[in-house]
Amino acid sequence: MIETGIPKLDEYLGGIPPGKSLVFSVEPGVEESDVGIHVLHHNLEKGKRGIYVVSESSPKNVVRKFADFNWDVKRYENLTIVDGYSSLVGAPTEEKYVVEEPHDIRSYEDALLEILEKNGEQEGVIVFDSLSNLLDMCGEREALEGIERINKDAGSFGFATIYNFIAWPYKEALLYRIKRTFNSIIEINMVEDVATRQRLTIKKIDWNNNEGKKFDFKIFKPGGIRVYIPKISVIGPYQSGKTTFIKAMARNFTPVERMGATVGVEHATVDYKGYRAEIFGIPGQERFLPLLDKLGASSMGVFLVVDSTKPHEFEYAKRMLERFGGIPFVVVANKQDLPGALRKEEVKARMGVQGDVMESVAITGQGVYEAFERMVEKIMEWLNAR
């Protein structure tokens, strides 16, 4: 199986079987090469063979594109570049594999076959940057027919093929033909309301049932692609351990504290297993409730942190939670280390909530990431149910 290295997407794809072809259909405005570069880098790192077919810009740019992510392309002996650009503009090239006739898809086939045959049987990935360019240069029908042959050849050598496609307003008929030609189509759109990010939707997949699955991500340079959650709020009664809980999982914590109590909204960024989330901690004292209404809005999830030794606060805690409506939440039964701490079942029963209760000891970090993982799972389910 071949992976994309894009968190969550690999889970939905269940890996790409060799011989399958996948199109990243990218809305104009999103840097189309980034996704392909990410996939390529992931496979090179894993020791698989990577073939990068460039026709949108010169092979020299490949170095820069990798460098934008802080990756050094020179390190990878398992990378082969196919230059489909230089002869297009009549420029000299130092590449070993050159597409002599960039207007003829067969010229691409020839170059690729030569590499594949030399390479022998070794799993890998061929990334085309870009499909749009091949269609424009080689003619739509001819290009797609050639691509079908390329995909087949690639498959017999253990490769999957990945195509960057810039979704200009092409004709319906062509889009339909593209959809038929490839095994999977993945659409990438901009989400431009707040917290600029991209949305990835699996439009077609012919080897499992995950068609329609989607999530938001952001491309970080350096860092690469991360599933992105712009806002998770942390609420709970006074001194229940919210700040400690946030600190335990975050980098870049911005505290807002006076004498041990939080007096404003604190912010933190969490990076964990391919996810990035922005965390908003909201002070617990009742007099700050107006802030909770204003600043809690548009959260995608809520952690309700309670002190498990203080059941008399649960009622108030539950009321805080209810201000958020039906969004995903996880109740964190904190301070499990203290004598008399109620276990999660007990907390759940006493509070009378339907949903997840997780135990934690925020001061040692115990249970904190488990709660985070549960949270992102719930947010993903929720996003996909909408």
Added chain:
Amino acid sequence: MKEEAYRKIFTDIESAGKVEGGCIVSRDGLLIYSSMDKIHAEAFAAMLATLLSSAEVAMDEIGAGVPKKVIVEGREKRIMVTGAGPHALLAIVVENEDGMEEVLLEGAKKVEEILRDRK
């Protein structure tokens, strides 16, 4: 592209005085656009929203209506924050606020228009 429009707003603001940059932020603290680099913009955005909403709650408490702007004054720099329609706020970081109020409020109007257009 909205990016372009936002960038233009800040080019205008920045040409009007000693302005370091600024941010457009949703009222609930999510970053919409930042013209400043070298800062942790997401955290800055959350704090700006806290400033404005705290000011709103405080003003409302004394029946003083909606605050026109919030100014935080430091030794060398100031932060000026104002509402930009129901969904967003505009903040700028300036060296000196003389004459900048007009620029800020003007910018906020433009932000409000852009955000209204997309609805």
